[in-house]
Amino acid sequence: xxxxxxxxxxxxxxxxxxxxxxxxxxxxxxxxxxxxxxxxxxxxxxxxxxxxxxxxxxxxxxxxxxxxxxxxxxxxxxxxxxxxxxxxxxxxxxxxxxxxxxxxxxxxxxxxxxxxxxxxxxxxxxxxxxxxxxxxxxxxxxxxxxxxxxxxxxxxxxxxxxxxxxxxxxxxxxxxxxxxxxxxxxxxxxxxxxxxxxxxxxxxxxxxxxxxxxxxxxxxx
Numbered sequence: 324x325x326x327x328x329x330x331x332x333x334x335x336x337x338x339x340x341x342x343x344x345x346x347x348x349x350x351x352x353x354x355x356x357x358x359x360x361x362x363x364x365x366x367x368x369x370x371x372x373x374x375x376x377x378x379x380x381x382x383x384x385x386x387x388x389x390x391x392x393x394x395x396x397x398x399x400x401x402x403x404x405x406x407x408x409x410x411x412x413x414x415x416x417x418x419x420x421x422x423x424x425x426x427x428x429x430x431x432x433x434x435x436x437x438x439x440x441x442x443x444x445x446x447x448x449x450x451x452x453x454x455x456x457x458x459x460x461x462x463x464x465x466x467x468x469x470x471x472x473x474x475x476x477x478x479x480x481x482x483x484x485x486x487x488x489x490x491x492x493x494x495x496x497x498x499x500x501x502x503x504x505x506x507x508x509x510x511x512x513x514x515x516x517x518x519x520x521x522x523x524x525x526x527x528x529x530x531x532x533x534x535x536x537x538x539x540x541x542x543x544x
Contacts, residue, residue, distance in 0.1 A: 345426075389469075391425070396419055402457055403485070410487055432500060476502050
């Protein structure tokens, strides 16, 4: 019985393997620095796996994936809504009942610096959150072992411009100093949600069905 249970769990795991909506690429088109996608926990040499409060102090454009594929049960207020055609509209809300994946994009130079860049995702963009209050209210989406410092100073400064430049792309055009500029991007569930089952899984399934059949025959005799 124990062997059959382990086999069943293994087969279920193979068939239900999921992929997350993720940042797929980025580029800095003006200003110094490069785009860097971080994995969590961070592999970069930042203190205590933290973001904010002068932790990065360079001119790179950073991004990392936060909570993935979360079914939201209450509307999320946002500062920039996607218009469904690869552009931006005004403030609004991502409505309850949607499933979202969250991503954090930021620029934390040591002194005042400007930057223009783009970041692409593998799923359609719902919205961008740029204001301090809306960032704090959406922090339940973080779920990634990262500590967010100075949360009352997050968001954008006057004159910064972040907008949706494609169905799966945002553009940033900002000037920052310590503690930096930070935005949260909400995307839909990844289009590659179900990982194809390898051929070995079907062989394993045949073995499993044979195992159950053998057990039934043994008990009957």
